[in-house]
Amino acid sequence: MKIGVLVKQVPDTATKIVLTANGRGIEEGNVKWVMNPYDEYAVEAALRLQGPLSAEVVVFSLGPARAVETLRMALAMGCDRAVRIHAETPLDAFATGNALAVAIAASGCELVFGGKQAVDDDAGQVLQIVAEVLHWPVVSVANQLHVHAGNDGITVHRPAAGGVTEVVELGFPAVIGCDKGLNTPRYPSLPGIMKAKQKPLTEQQSRDLLGGVSPHVVLQQFSLPPDRPAGRKITGDPENVAQQLVDWLHNEIKVI
């Protein structure tokens, strides 16, 4: 069996976002790029099945040349080979999902993991689009999973509103979105990092994969949210500061 993992390179979550002068994007000069945190759970989920299913794990990323760093990271964690899909211009979720789906179909993968969303655009759509293009079922968010004895399907826990958990069973092929809590991602070992340099990393062009499919969402203008004015800050006798806060909650903002 082959297992696919979808990863994206994103700004580290500690990044302060600065917009470009024309407001059409963000300044990338001082950004530290990392693997999308949710994708780490996806890589780990695939690697835990690598042995039991005798699976080859193929990691895919659509992005610019620097996305190679993230693919090497996944290889260092233990993935077997990597595919980077080069996009000359940023693509929307629809085109990204279409390009990835075509590459996945060509690879022969039957189970695909990805992070439940990327923490840059926070859209949470690509996995569902990949699944639809492939005509596969998908669970877009999972925080527990196990493969059935006989390796003919998978049971996952899908968190829903209000603390509810839906226990979902799927056959293969399938796409699974990974959430924090699913597992504890490993760190790449030093030998792993050395080995990653020798592992195959191929490149494909998004326009070849897309065959005329074009984006359907256009980003017009970026902006920054307004800053909050600083409020009051008090200190002193606990009884007294607690009373001042209660008075404020009760008399000024009236939430109690």
Place this chain on the structure above:
Amino acid sequence: MGNDIVVVCEGDAGRLKKYSLELVAKAAEMATALDATVRAVAVGKGLAEALQVVGPYGVTRATAIDAPGLTGHYNSDAATAALSTWLQQVQPMAVLSSTSAHGRDYLPRVATRLKTGFISDAIALTVTDGRLVARRPIYAGKALVDCVVTGSPQMIGIRPNVFGLPAATGGVATVETVTVEIAPPRETIREVVAAAQRVVDLTEAEIIVSGGRAMGSSDNFRYIRDLADALGGTVGASRAAVDAGYIPHAHQVGQTGKTVNPTLYVACGISGAIQHLAGMRTARHIVAINKDADAPIFARADFGIVGDLFTILPILTEKIRKVRSA
């Protein structure tokens, strides 16, 4: 393509969600600028009667979509197939929906079947040149982007509870039930497990009391729970507190947790890392209690107390109980 705006509503236990009604009212308000007619729909069993409530908010035509395979429980495959089949018949100009947990799951699938684009988690909607412009947060709210769907229909998902509910008028809705044929779902819902204890979804909570690493232990989170109980609120946490194992990830607020939008957010022993601030910056009122007077959280707080949590929280909890029971 018609000139319908379809609003996809959600229901629970035979009642329409308040955020769906807010979206219906918002669509009705924008319909004139788009020269459009608004239709409300709901997918699933037993929602036809619930849809009656859209009438007083300016929408007179509603459809309950039923299909073999739809049950009382959400099924991603069945919901995707039922809604996309119906939308292919209706050919609306726009489809508005809520990016609830279920909405986020299946609406991108519906858009793909319709070969169009979907904008998820918008927090504002306007109309420019006859097209919907959606504003959505990116980087967990550190930035915003205005975007449009160039495909047809224009499909936009709105974050729940961002629009208020206007006063109801006297309208009456006619609700039809339509049954569509769909392929049998490939996913089987084996079980739906309710939360072990009462868990209000953080993303819908009006009041949140959060604890950080300074709480020191899971046992000490009782101070947070007590204050949350006294306020009638929900318990949240910083990533540091979750990673330290004090509380499960479901409570995490911030860039790899939940983005919240409460009326009151009380941050206790949370320094205010940029990832955490991103997740709670839109709270209407922010209170911070922290020993470190230089903690970044104070720059965002409307009301800050510099002091010892373990002394202040019990006193505060007691005083709030008294005020609320008075």
